[in-house]
Amino acid sequence: MTKNDGYLLIGLPNNTNFNSLLSLIFLSQRRALKRSKQILENYHKASDHINGWDPYLFITLLATCVFELVKYLATEGTPLFSQLSRIPMIGKYIHSFPFKTRLSYTMFFLARKVRDVEIGNNE
Secondary structure, three states, rough: OOOOOOOEEEEEEEOOHHHHHHHHHHHOHHHHHHHHHHHHOOOOOOOOOOOEOOHHHHHHHHHHHOOOEEEEEEOOOOHHHHHHHOOOHHHHOOOOOOOHHHHOOEEEEEEEEEOOOOOOOOO
């Protein structure tokens, strides 16, 4: 419950990180079965999130619930950029790449409730 003009701050796992993209590229029947067994045997709530979001889709969800985005902050960068920053010719430029934050592991959203909305049973 948030008042009109109230703020919502939420942090979520980002599904568009480098590891998730690699997992999708290399997903096979064998890897899917192996992953299922791993989770059944050793599930860690802190690192094995059930759900994650893509920033664009979460911003869409916020807007459909009448929240206006105030700020988006990508946090916890990916190992790919940490490794690339060690390469002499690339390292000094890597921090200026605009797309690197889009591949973060987690993200935060600050949103403002614009008006009340009634959400039905099937929404």
